[in-house]
Amino acid sequence: MDAVLPQLITGLSIASILLLVALGLAIIYGTTGVINLAHGEFVMLGAYSAWMLQTVIGLGLLESLVIIFLMVALLGWLVERGVIRHLYKRPLDTILATWGIGVIAQQAIRLTAGGELRYVEMPSLLAGSVPIFGVETSLFRVFILVLAAALFGLTWYLMYRTDIGMKLRAITQNREMASCFGINSRRIYSLTFAYGAGLAGLAGALVSPLKSVSPEMGTTYVIDAFMVVVLGGVESLIGTIVSSAILGQLTGFLAFYSNDTMAKAVTLLAIVILIRFRPQGLFSKKVRA
Amino acid sequence: MTIKRRTFLKGSIAAGAFYASGFPHVWIKDHSQAYAADGEIKVGVLFSLTGTTGIIEESLNKATLLAIEEINDAGGINGMKIVPVVEDPASDPATFAEKARKLVLGDRCVSVFGSYTSASRKAVLPVFEKRKNLYWYPTLYEGRECSKNVIYTGAVPNQQQDEFVPWLFEKFGKRWYLIGSNYIYPKEENNYCKKLLAELGGEVVNEEYVPLGHSEFSSVINKFRNEKPDVIFSTVVGDSVVALHRQYRAAGLDPETMPMASLTTSENEVAAMGGDAAAGHFTSAPYFMVWESPENEAFVRAYRDRWGQDKVTHFVSEPSYFQVYMFKQAVEKLAPSDIAPDNIREAVKGVELTAPQGQVRLDPATLHTFLWPKIGVCKSDGQFEILKQSNEWLEPVPYKAYPNQVCTENGLSEV
Known part of the structure; x- marks a missing residue:
């Protein structure tokens, strides 16, 4: 019994990392319909930005978070302006285009920063551990959990309580109609894409002290992110957070009672079975079409 | 003038090759082959x-x-x-x-x-x-x-483990946790490790393998906490080894009481994870840079x-x-x-x-x-300190874990 509580906390921690990585993808995929295979590379670029700011300027991780968000968001914006916006009417082509952008990003990093594995120093403030209900938990993991929840809250607020969010939801329902009402859909899409990319960059920066930083690191994250979005249902922020929690707890417990190889296989199998019977995911919005 | 020099050079090279290759062979063997x-x-x-x-x-x-x-x-x-x-x-x-x-x-x-x-x-x-x-x-x-x-x-496994396993057993204790990446190398190393432990009277509390490239070790670390092994014997490779060490440290585990003993963590991996995360853990290898x-x-x-x-x-x-x-x-x-x-x-x-x-x-x-197997402990500057060197060179026995098979000059023989 004494193993359950630590494992619950571990599951929450895994879930918070999943949420962080998937949130950006959920927004981009859910609103613009672009299947962004370069999402993992935005995560990777965030991690490399953290590493670069630390080794070149000597800036700590906490101080660099805002800069990293802006840097990767700018990059996302450029990608949207330069490539994606020409492809909104050809959604299948976006798969190839974003995959190509991902490969370019990987190789660009390999050429400039080198292919060696890197790491980012953990902020000394958060290096210790705290007891939570008597369970020693890494302070940094708690920090990730809190930040993931805060970013989720911020995203929800942006989507449902601001002007931009309302316009975005209108475009998502019917782009042409929304444009007729005078909404500048191009600008909204660019901003959304930039915001999603920025979130991915933040995710990369935040996991970099716990995991290794390499040009190929994005590949695993993009798979995790798609699993979350597919399970939770596209266009549903609530779905994203619920499916992160389910996947986090499921992999955590399976890894504890069996092992990580098994956990990965069983989780994928469960998702395959689920989308066989519920292709729209756990949560889906009813839209009058 | 240049042409003359070139032809002269060519001639002397040909003559040199002729003499260098030895008289009889030139005629016996096809030179171009x-x-x-x-x-x-x-x-x-x-x-x-x-x-x-x-x-x-x-x-x-x-x-x-x-x-x-x-x-x-x-x-x-x-x-x-x-x-x-x-x-x-x-x-x-x-x-x-x-x-x-x-x-x-x-x-x-x-x-x-x-x-x-x-x-x-x-x-x-x-x-x-x-x-x-x-x-x-x-x-x-x-x-x-x-x-x-x-x-x-x-x-081969016996050269890394014959000295290392008894030394760790003596120094830290008999309850071992074996963790590796999921492929042939860690499984074979662990086979041999289990054999040595059985001879010493040790106990394997868990043996598990994570997918190659795995980077989320929090459940594994919970198991470390629960089992409290004396030694964590690690054959995790690649970027996983970086994640494992960094998360072990973030979780506040202590190498003094629960050290990781690795066959795969070299100066190269330590540079990738940072000396702080590697400090206090052990590696067995025939060569360290500080030797x-x-x-x-x-x-x-x-x-x-x-x-x-x-x-x-x-x-x-x-x-x-x-x-x-x-x-x-x-x-x-x-x-x-x-x-x-x-x-x-x-x-x-x-x-x-x-x-x-x-x-x-x-x-x-x-x-x-x-x-020459050596045992090193990692320090926070990213280099190892060599604690022990074998007294003699160690014979390679590629089939040590399989006593009925021996590698001989004529190939593999089944005993």
Whole structure:
């Protein structure tokens, strides 16, 4: 019994990392319909930005978070302006285009920063551990959990309580109609894409002290992110957070009672079975079409 | 004037080659088919420069080229230059096989130095066995191989574990947790480790494997906390090893009471995870960069002068370096016309030399190498402190975990 509580906390921690990585993808995929295979590379670029700011300027991780968000968001914006916006009417082509952008990003990093594995120093403030209900938990993991929840809250607020969010939801329902009402859909899409990319960059920066930083690191994250979005249902922020929690707890417990190889296989199998019977995911919005 | 000089040079080179190759052989063997022609000996260098293992293999490529350059600068082998033919197999086993075929058949290399992963070695093996060529493999690996077309200069399980496991058992205790990446190498190492532990009266509290490239170790760390093993025996590889160490440290576990003992964490991995995360954990290997010997100091200095002052040498780059010198000693014994893979294999049997790690010897029966196992503890500056060195060189026994199989000079024999 004494193993359950630590494992619950571990599951929450895994879930918070999943949420962080998937949130950006959920927004981009859910609103613009672009299947962004370069999402993992935005995560990777965030991690490399953290590493670069630390080794070149000597800036700590906490101080660099805002800069990293802006840097990767700018990059996302450029990608949207330069490539994606020409492809909104050809959604299948976006798969190839974003995959190509991902490969370019990987190789660009390999050429400039080198292919060696890197790491980012953990902020000394958060290096210790705290007891939570008597369970020693890494302070940094708690920090990730809190930040993931805060970013989720911020995203929800942006989507449902601001002007931009309302316009975005209108475009998502019917782009042409929304444009007729005078909404500048191009600008909204660019901003959304930039915001999603920025979130991915933040995710990369935040996991970099716990995991290794390499040009190929994005590949695993993009798979995790798609699993979350597919399970939770596209266009549903609530779905994203619920499916992160389910996947986090499921992999955590399976890894504890069996092992990580098994956990990965069983989780994928469960998702395959689920989308066989519920292709729209756990949560889906009813839209009058 | 220039034309005259060129024709003169050509003539003298031809004459030189004639005398150097020895009178009778020139007529007996077809000159164009000889492996050593025009005072050159071609060898292949087959390490990935791109792809997932590109970074580590690049250091093996550099160590190999350094040795070749040193030998050539010192006059070559009996006056002949070694000419390296470098290929990039891009971390892909199928490309390894294709490039190996090109080096052996197209370039007619007399030997090829190459491979880091077991998968790539297994992929090229059929090429070398079919074409009766010779492959020089510098990496520590899982053993259980007895090819007559491979020279193995890295450690096999008994060479890394025979001293290490009893030492850890004595120092820390009998409850062990075995964790590895999910493929052949960790499973074979753990097989041997379990055998040693059974003899010592130890207990394996858990044995588990994580997917290659795995990076979320929080559940594993919960299991460490629950089981409280005395030793965590780790054969986790690649970027997973970085994640494991960093998360172990973030979780506040203490290497003093629950150290990780690894067969795969070299200076290279430590540089990737940061000295802080690695400090206090143990590694067993025949070579550490800090090893104090005149040969090692010369090796480290030459390596840094050639490739950059920030570069590290490690327990795979060192064999990559000394095996070229073993090749030299073997070829030196042969007349130029006798230089061929089969003859080199016979000549290299029993060859001894002082490598950076100490005096090494190629075992005639197994074609593996007698090495000097050492135990090191990592410090926060990213280097190791050597705590113990074996009193004698250790014999390679590639089938140690399988007592009914023995690798002999005539191949694998079942007892």
